[in-house]
Amino acid sequence: MKSLNAQKYLKKIGLGKEDYYFWKQVGKALLCTYTLFGVAWVYNETSPLGWWTLKPRPKEERELAHLYERREFPYPGDAEAMEEFVAKGGMIGTSIGPKGIMESDKDSYNYQKELENKKLEQEAQKLWVRMRNEVISELQEKGYDVE
Template sequence: MVKLTDTQKFLKKIGLGKEDYHFWKQIGKALLSTYALFGVAWLYNETSPLGWWTLKPRPKEEKEMANLYERRRFPYPGDEEAVEEFIKSGGTMGTTIGPKGMIESDAESDHFQKKLQSKKFEQESQKLWLRMRNEVISELQEKGYDLE
């Protein structure tokens, strides 16, 4: 009986006494609901058609081509039949997310990004050139020159 009271005194000193049960129960409920919410969000992120939480914003062209990509499922290492099937289908080559029927490397994705950047740069330079050309034409027409 003496040891039980000593234990209860010790637990009371560190904040685990009988009067603290309600507090720890509330903390437990809060942690449980938070973890459940994060688990559901994580599960939805894995199967989401929306593509949530991407670190880099994807350009419009890449979003339009998203239907060409598939997610590969890796087999559990202990399942020998599934591992053999995975290896036969060329499983370990390429990346985990790549275009269907084609092995994608990092160099190709970098090349795609550079291609998109150069295309945008060309469009912007074309806009700037047309704007400058129109300004020059309007100034010359104001001075009385006839340009067609």
């Protein structure tokens, strides 16, 4: 039974009583390191300096960064804030929007109406081109020179 002594086995693999101080220091170092990484991660996500974060960005994005601003998203459980956010155009789903364009006067109804108008305009343009091509082909069949 003496050969199965737990302290003797732990001492062989580096976990004996004389190794406690070493592992205590390793634990402190890991705790400090993870704390620093956690603080850097939180600071990166909620940076008070606006666009300055720890993430590297390509040159094009850095040059165009002044054109965009961050959009704050409401907490999903707050129904009133979510309705207000959707009414202001938050339903688009982007986290950044161009500066200078007033998005606060757009509500979801106006946005949908704008999309419908754009679709109608495209369909009208397609129909116009199709009718024009048919008329041109009929005139060419009759022998008229149409350019």
